[in-house]
Each structure stands twice: as C-alpha cells, then as structure tokens.
Amino acid sequence: MADFLSAYSIQSWLESCPQSYLEDTVYGHGADEGEAELVIENEVLREDSIRTTVALVVGERCALSASSGLINLAPDEGSKRFLATQTLDEARHVEIFTQRLFDLGVKKDNLETTVQRYANPNLIKFAELLLEKIDNKDFVAGVVGQNIVLEGMAFSVFEMMHTANAEMNPKFAHTLSGTIADERRHVGFGENRIGSLIQEHPEKKPEVEKMQKEMSYWMLATFSDAFKQTQAIDELDRIGEQRSHARFHGTDLGLASPEEMEAVLADTVLKEFKTRLGRIGLDYQTPSRP
Numbered sequence: 633m634a635d636f637l638s639a640y641s642i643q644s645w646l647e648s649c650p651q652s653y654l655e656d657t658v659y660g661h662g663a664d665e666g667e668a669e670l671v672i673e674n675e676v677l678r679e680d681s682i683r684t685t686v687a688l689v690v691g692e693r694c695a696l697s698a699s700s701g702l703i704n705l706a707p708d709e710g711s712k713r714f715l716a717t718q719t720l721d722e723a724r725h726v727e728i729f730t731q732r733l734f735d736l737g738v739k740k741d742n743l744e745t746t747v748q749r750y751a752n753p754n755l756i757k758f759a760e761l762l763l764e765k766i767d768n769k770d771f772v773a774g775v776v777g778q779n780i781v782l783e784g785m786a787f788s789v790f791e792m793m794h795t796a797n798a799e800m801n802p803k804f805a806h807t808l809s810g811t812i813a814d815e816r817r818h819v820g821f822g823e824n825r826i827g828s829l830i831q832e833h834p835e836k837k838p839e840v841e842k843m844q845k846e847m848s849y850w851m852l853a854t855f856s857d858a859f860k861q862t863q864a865i866d867e868l869d870r871i872g873e874q875r876s877h878a879r880f881h882g883t884d885l886g887l888a889s890p891e892e893m894e895a896v897l898a899d900t901v902l903k904e905f906k907t908r909l910g911r912i913g914l915d916y917q918t919p920s921r922p
C-alpha cells in the first residue's frame with residue numbers, strides 16, 4: 633500500500649503532470665501552435681472535426697462526472713486523493729476539447745446546441761450505464777467502468793487520432809499527447825486498486841462483467857457510427873491531399889478504408905480490455921456486434 637500511495641499521491645501528480653509534460657502548454661498545446669489551416673478552411677473537414685471533438689467532449693464530461701462521484705465512494709484515503717487529481721485531469725480534458733470546438737469556429741453561445749447536435753446517442757448510452765453505477769454508490773463497478781472500460785477506450789481512440797494527426801495537425805496531436813499521458817495514469821490506478829477489491833468482493837464479479845459487456849456493445853456501436861459518418865477520408869482524396877502513412881497497430885492509416893480503421897480500433901480496444909480485466913481477476917465478456 634505504501635508504494636501505491638506514493639505512486640498515486642498528489643505530490644507525484646504535481647511532479648509528473650503540471651510540472652512536467654503540461655509545463656508551458658496553453659490548453660494542452662504549445663502557445664505558438666494553431667489548428668491546421670486545412671481543417672479551418674475546408675468546410676467538410678471542419679464539420680468532421682467538430683463532430684469528432686464533440687465525441688471527445690461527451691466522453692470527458694462523463695469521465696469528470698464519474699471520477700468526481702467516485703471520490704466519496706472510495707473506501708480509503710489514498711484512493712480519494714488520487715481521484716481528486718483525476719477529477720482535475722478530466723475537467724482539464726473537457727476544457728481543452730471544448731476550447732478546440734471554439735478554435736474550430738463554434739461560437740461560445742452555440743456550444744451546448746453544437747454538443748447536442750453532434751453527440752452520438754450510442755455514446756450517451758455508454759456513459760449512462762457507467763453513471764448509473766455511481767448513482768447506485770457502487771465503487772467497484774464504477775472504477776471498472778471508468779478506469780478500465782471508459783479510459784481503456786479513450787486511450788486507444790486518442791492514440792489512433794494522435795497517430796493520424798501527428799504530421800497534419802501538430803497542435804491537435806499535442807493536445808492529445810498530454811491527454812494520453814493522463815489516461816495512462818488513470819488506467820494504471822484502476823488496475824492497481826481494483827484487483828484487491830475484486831478479491832474481497834467476488835460476489836460482485838457477475839454484475840461487473842455484465843456491465844463491461846454492455847458498455848463494450850455501446851462502444852462498438854459508437855465506433856460503427858463514427859466511421860460511417862466520417863467524410864474526411866473522401867474529402868482528402870477529393871482535394872488530392874495525402875493522408876499520413878503512419879501506422880496504428882500494423883495498419884497504414886494512409887491506405888486503410890473507414891471499415892478497416894474501425895476494425896483495427898475495435899480490435900485493439902477489446903484486446904486491451906481482455907488483458908486488463910484478466911489482470912484484476914475478471915473474465916472478459918465478448919459483446920454482441922451492433
């Protein structure tokens with residue numbers, strides 16, 4: 633427990649996050665970096681980026697609500713303090729992705745209508761399942777839903793977006809890299825803290841496994857919608873703009889079709905779930921395919 637407490641303390645958060653990779657950033661990126669001009673000037677790419685960024689805002693609002701709710705459910709002081717740092721991280725993620733919507737030309741007065749217009753209903757179902765566990769004061773299910781399922785998903789989605797944007801949109805890629813570093817810490821906490829709780833409460837396993845299966849279903853449905861809706865790939869081809877040939881888990885993102893991208897993302901996330909759940913003593917449940 634001593635190592636656990638120092639690894640997830642506020643002191644270690646200060647040293648590894650605000651005083652380290654976030655130092656000198658402005659809304660998560662360099663002060664001199666702006667959104668890629670191509671995205672701002674091309675209406676199809678701009679709308680596509682707004683839709684994607686709304687998904688990030690919706691996911692991060694859910695994480696903010698979940699992590700703050702978990703503070704008062706945590707059975708020990710060390711976890712409460714870690715969750716307080718996580719709450720601030722998630723609030724920051726909401727803020728930087730909201731700021732990106734403004735950078736993409738969304739007017740401040742239109743923020744909520746824009747979020748409502750583009751929010752994916754399947755992602756909302758995913759979020760509701762998790763927040764329901766927290767409303768029911770279920771710490772074990774809440775941490776698995778938040779720190780393994782939601783953040784495992786976010787981690788891979790951010791990594792894929794980071795890979796695709798590193799060359800084309802360094803400002804957005806930098807915003808993502810700080811977020812990825814935060815999510816890595818959150819997933820680590822989930823794995824480290826929850827294993828012993830599952831051992832103490834084996835009776836909770838079936839319910840938590842059922843939640844993982846259901847959340848995974850809504851996640852796959854969200855991915856399916858997102859890759860069907862995206863017009864960025866066709867538009868880049870139409871205007872003769874090269875896509876970056878960076879690779880994500882063996883797939884060349886400059887050549888892959890939207891279906892192939894969806895498949896590699898879904899595969900990566902589900903494999904991660906399986907590994908992480910196995911480490912904390914839960915049996916991964918294969919979701920039905922939407």
Ligand SMILES: [Fe+2]
Binds near residue numbers: 695721
């Ligand atoms: Fe987050």
Ligand SMILES: [Fe+2]
Binds near residue numbers: 695783
């Ligand atoms: Fe997180």
